Amino acid sequence: MEILEKFLSNYTLITILLFAAMIYAAVASAKVKSTFHKYNQLYVSSKICACDAARQILDLNGLYDVQVIRVAGNLTDHYDPKKKIIALSDSVYGSASVGAIGVAAHECGHAVQHAVGYGPIKLRNLFVPVVNICSKAWVWIFMIGCAFGSLQLAEVGIVFFAVIVLFQLLTLPVEFNASNRAIDTLIKTGILYGEEVAGARKVLKAAAMTYVASLLVSIMQLLRLIASTRRRRR
Numbered sequence: 001m002e003i004l005e006k007f008l009s010n011y012t013l014i015t016i017l018l019f020a021a022m023i024y025a026a027v028a029s030a031k032v033k034s035t036f037h038k039y040n041q042l043y044v045s046s047k048i049c050a051c052d053a054a055r056q057i058l059d060l061n062g063l064y065d066v067q068v069i070r071v072a073g074n075l076t077d078h079y080d081p082k083k084k085i086i087a088l089s090d091s092v093y094g095s096a097s098v099g100a101i102g103v104a105a106h107e108c109g110h111a112v113q114h115a116v117g118y119g120p121i122k123l124r125n126l127f128v129p130v131v132n133i134c135s136k137a138w139v140w141i142f143m144i145g146c147a148f149g150s151l152q153l154a155e156v157g158i159v160f161f162a163v164i165v166l167f168q169l170l171t172l173p174v175e176f177n178a179s180n181r182a183i184d185t186l187i188k189t190g191i192l193y194g195e196e197v198a199g200a201r202k203v204l205k206a207a208a209m210t211y212v213a214s215l216l217v218s219i220m221q222l223l224r225l226i227a228s229t230r231r232r233r234r
């Protein structure tokens, strides 16, 4: 407890750690792009394209009602649980590369999580409406609190921000689990083979690291906000 007290009173150290986390986030983002680029040029021996691989994985899990569609942009791939749609980006949809199939299988992993009622994703979904409010409101509440010298109001803003951090934390098991499901299925179905599995694993790991990095940035931002209000109190 005393260590935490000491740490929170060291505003300079917290600021340095925040910058370190931001640099790590930039590196993680560059890494996911370069890894995807590398494995987007390595084609799978099964010759199946990402959209067909996704269809096969969905059917295997009995998810016949989930559609696979093409969406514009780069790394815009996602699963929409409301519309029951797996959206694959231009560079993924028709590609028979290790990278593209890894991404498609990961999104299928999310569809399976919803279908089987995977605990962390249910909990995360409960948070969504609250998080939407918190991410819009926290900065205003905090700034108004600071402007009018109300530390209590500033602290309400910080609590709102903490909810966002908690949501990011809940995102981690969901993302890691979707990737693990993806790799397992790709091996089981024989869509990927040998070295290709290691490639897909690298792509999905690089993507997961961006979630870890943004969580670290948010944690440091949260600690910096707490430290700043403590400084004002003194």
Ligand SMILES: [Zn+2]
Binding pocket: 106, 110, 175, 178
């Ligand atoms: Zn994901």
